[in-house]
Amino acid sequence: MDSKTPSTTHLTDAQRIDWLRLIRSDNVGPRTFRSLVNHFGSARSALERLPELARRGGAARPGRICSEEDARAEFAASQRLGVALLAPGEDGYPPRLAEIDDAPPLLGVRGVRDVLMRPLIAIVGSRNASGAGLKFAGTLARDLGEAGFVIASGLARGIDQAAHRASIASGTVAVLAGGHDKIYPPEHEGLLVEILEAGGTAISEMPLGHVPRARDFPRRNRLISGVALGVVVVEAAHRSGSLITARIAAEQGREVFAVPGSPLDPRAAGTNDLIKQGATLTTEASDVVNMVEPIMGRPIELREPENDSLSHEPDAGDRARIVGLLGPSPILLDDLVRMAGTSAAIVRIVLLELELAGRLERHGGGLVSLI
Amino acid sequence: MDSKTPSTTHLTDAQRIDWLRLIRSDNVGPRTFRSLVNHFGSARSALERLPELARRGGAARPGRICSEEDARAEFAASQRLGVALLAPGEDGYPPRLAEIDDAPPLLGVRGVRDVLMRPLIAIVGSRNASGAGLKFAGTLARDLGEAGFVIASGLARGIDQAAHRASIASGTVAVLAGGHDKIYPPEHEGLLVEILEAGGTAISEMPLGHVPRARDFPRRNRLISGVALGVVVVEAAHRSGSLITARIAAEQGREVFAVPGSPLDPRAAGTNDLIKQGATLTTEASDVVNMVEPIMGRPIELREPENDSLSHEPDAGDRARIVGLLGPSPILLDDLVRMAGTSAAIVRIVLLELELAGRLERHGGGLVSLI
Numbered sequence: 001m002d003s004k005t006p007s008t009t010h011l012t013d014a015q016r017i018d019w020l021r022l023i024r025s026d027n028v029g030p031r032t033f034r035s036l037v038n039h040f041g042s043a044r045s046a047l048e049r050l051p052e053l054a055r056r057g058g059a060a061r062p063g064r065i066c067s068e069e070d071a072r073a074e075f076a077a078s079q080r081l082g083v084a085l086l087a088p089g090e091d092g093y094p095p096r097l098a099e100i101d102d103a104p105p106l107l108g109v110r111g112v113r114d115v116l117m118r119p120l121i122a123i124v125g126s127r128n129a130s131g132a133g134l135k136f137a138g139t140l141a142r143d144l145g146e147a148g149f150v151i152a153s154g155l156a157r158g159i160d161q162a163a164h165r166a167s168i169a170s171g172t173v174a175v176l177a178g179g180h181d182k183i184y185p186p187e188h189e190g191l192l193v194e195i196l197e198a199g200g201t202a203i204s205e206m207p208l209g210h211v212p213r214a215r216d217f218p219r220r221n222r223l224i225s226g227v228a229l230g231v232v233v234v235e236a237a238h239r240s241g242s243l244i245t246a247r248i249a250a251e252q253g254r255e256v257f258a259v260p261g262s263p264l265d266p267r268a269a270g271t272n273d274l275i276k277q278g279a280t281l282t283t284e285a286s287d288v289v290n291m292v293e294p295i296m297g298r299p300i301e302l303r304e305p306e307n308d309s310l311s312h313e314p315d316a317g318d319r320a321r322i323v324g325l326l327g328p329s330p331i332l333l334d335d336l337v338r339m340a341g342t343s344a345a346i347v348r349i350v351l352l353e354l355e356l357a358g359r360l361e362r363h364g365g366g367l368v369s370l371i
Numbered sequence: 372m373d374s375k376t377p378s379t380t381h382l383t384d385a386q387r388i389d390w391l392r393l394i395r396s397d398n399v400g401p402r403t404f405r406s407l408v409n410h411f412g413s414a415r416s417a418l419e420r421l422p423e424l425a426r427r428g429g430a431a432r433p434g435r436i437c438s439e440e441d442a443r444a445e446f447a448a449s450q451r452l453g454v455a456l457l458a459p460g461e462d463g464y465p466p467r468l469a470e471i472d473d474a475p476p477l478l479g480v481r482g483v484r485d486v487l488m489r490p491l492i493a494i495v496g497s498r499n500a501s502g503a504g505l506k507f508a509g510t511l512a513r514d515l516g517e518a519g520f521v522i523a524s525g526l527a528r529g530i531d532q533a534a535h536r537a538s539i540a541s542g543t544v545a546v547l548a549g550g551h552d553k554i555y556p557p558e559h560e561g562l563l564v565e566i567l568e569a570g571g572t573a574i575s576e577m578p579l580g581h582v583p584r585a586r587d588f589p590r591r592n593r594l595i596s597g598v599a600l601g602v603v604v605v606e607a608a609h610r611s612g613s614l615i616t617a618r619i620a621a622e623q624g625r626e627v628f629a630v631p632g633s634p635l636d637p638r639a640a641g642t643n644d645l646i647k648q649g650a651t652l653t654t655e656a657s658d659v660v661n662m663v664e665p666i667m668g669r670p671i672e673l674r675e676p677e678n679d680s681l682s683h684e685p686d687a688g689d690r691a692r693i694v695g696l697l698g699p700s701p702i703l704l705d706d707l708v709r710m711a712g713t714s715a716a717i718v719r720i721v722l723l724e725l726e727l728a729g730r731l732e733r734h735g736g737g738l739v740s741l742i
Contacts, residue, residue, distance in 0.1 A: 136635060262633065263630060264506065276654075281646050
């Protein structure tokens with residue numbers, strides 16, 4: 001286990017159903033989920049207050065709240081497929097993933113959970129990879145596996161596939177963009193079966209039946225880097241998806257590794273750029289191991305809860321002032337608090353209301369804008 | 372011109388002959404030359420004292436001193452070939468080369484001198500280069516030429532040749548390991564003629580007639596990096612000569628650039644290693660230009676003369692003590708001075724005597740040992 005933090009959380013069945021209802025309700029993402037639970041003390045209380053908050057935020061029509069029935073149905077279907085829905089801090093929830101700002105409140109884990117508690121390295125790259133790139137990805141995954149690391153990747157064609165294949169024996173994690181029953185690309189269902197049979201896992205934050213759309217892949221990529229100590233980009237052209245993963249990885253404080261290539265090879269343009277920007281040039285497993293070994297000993301820092309007291313309730317004047325300061329251009333939350341001349345707790349509640357009304361967009365890095 | 376230092380030196384004909392005699396005498400290298408001139412005030416005085424110094428240093432038989440006749444003959448032959456013998460600080464002596472510790476006291480310059488006073492970038496790499504490497508070297512040399520830089524290289528096969536060819540029009544400098552009349556490899560004599568006809572130059576510190584031996588190439592490599600603001604290594608296997616040039620360049624305080632390649636390409640192993648060690652990853656001319664532009668404005672730092680007074684003369688006790696402290700293992704000059712319990716000037720003179728007697732080896736980095 002790469003964490004000094006033992007599993008500390010265990011949800012009751014009733015709590016798990018409440019959590020599932022809340023995260024599956026309209027306009028509730030991982031960050032909103034966390035704010036709601038911090039503010040109202042529990043998912044159950046938050047669910048009760050959702051309609052009122054959305055109305056205050058100016059929702060044209062009330063957002064759909066996931067019913068207890070629907071949540072129980074998803075829970076049962078997940079169990080039938082062998083998918084556990086785990087909360088941060090529970091055994092099987094990757095400890096490093098729990099660190100990130102927008103960690104999924106419930107992660108669907110299929111297969112043997114142990115691999116998710118071991119140190120993970122992500123390997124990603126082009127779907128349209130060269131023979132040399134595929135070969136290198138396989139060698140690197142095998143060598144890192146022998147060094148005791150579990151390999152995480154996105155089950156895509158090309159580099160992902162080569163990395164998974166070479167680490168089936170030592171431990172590999174497929175991070176899905178859709179539901180556990182909607183594997184993409186479909187021809188990799190066989191690879192996934194092999195991974196699961198060999199004691200690996202698949203993880204997803206999406207409900208069963210969710211077919212992955214283009215916008216789900218960048219969102220999924222934060223999980224690939226989130227579970228890992230570091231991300232190795234093997235081949236990547238300019239403006240490729242792997243570079244998004246690398247950027248997110250850096251924002252999450254993960255180590256970024258990139259495999260160099262000839263300046264005349266367009267499939268190395270992205271990785272060479274990453275190295276120019278500070279990624280660690282990687283030609284062999286020891287380049288990765290030497291860099292992450294000192295990190296592995298460090299305890300994982302859990303997020304501070306916001307501790308908003310229920311006694312803070314915005315009034316109509318607060319709402320008008322804060323909405324007036326917002327616009328289509330993203331603004332820093334800290335700037336908003338300063339300009340609003342009120343407490344951070346009040347600002348956060350107004351933003352929650354707007355979010356639940358579908359009127360607020362969060363951009364990461366503490367930036368928000370009106371939709 | 373990339374220097375803020377105007378040419379300040381001009382040797383008389385008689386001085387030039389004395390300098391040539393001294394540097395062509397046995398056991399006198401660039402560092403010894405400088406110590407001798409600093410100590411005795413002129414090459415002429417040093418020549419007069421050479422036999423006595425070598426005797427004091429314990430020479431078994433006196434070293435050969437270059438006669439005035441031989442020096443005049445070399446001088447005349449050089450002139451016939453269009454080779455000027457220039458001292459540091461004279462117009463046509465590359466200003467940055469004058470900075471280095473072991474700058475040639477006289478540099479043979481053939482061709483138009485102007486290019487040597489412009490900012491230079493060295494491009495080096497494998498003789499046995501790949502097609503991609505050759506193509507990249509040519510593109511880089513052409514782009515740097517268009518950006519106003521003169522390209523320096525070693526006239527070898529492979530990368531050197533590609534770099535010279537692509538910069539013939541914009542300005543190129545061939546740095547030779549042998550005498551100006553002993554071109555290596557011989558099949559590049561035509562390339563050299565093209566370079567000279569287009570207004571480029573060739574430089575060498577070796578006498579006419581000197582056929583380059585294996586050990587002359589590393590020595591020559593210090594001139595390739597010495598004339599330049601930075602050195603770009605295009606392709607290099609592990610333990611290749613280009614890596615020696617890169618190491619010397621770093622020791623000289625030059626920028627080191629390296630072109631990445633696939634980890635599966637042995638011709639990129641050396642350049643990838645250089646990047647791991649801190650060289651700037653280079654995929655286009657702007658990577659070089661952005662790094663050297665801030666340096667170009669800086670004035671060139673000239674070495675401090677040692678200012679040994681003639682009044683310091685070692686006695687037999689000093690000599691015995693210093694020789695006793697020396698052995699086959701290299702020792703730092705500074706440590707030697709401290710352990711000898713005498714002045715740095717006395718130690719330097721004893722070392723000079725030993726050097727002229729062929730008994731001392733200097734290793735660079737201030738290290739000396741007995742032979």
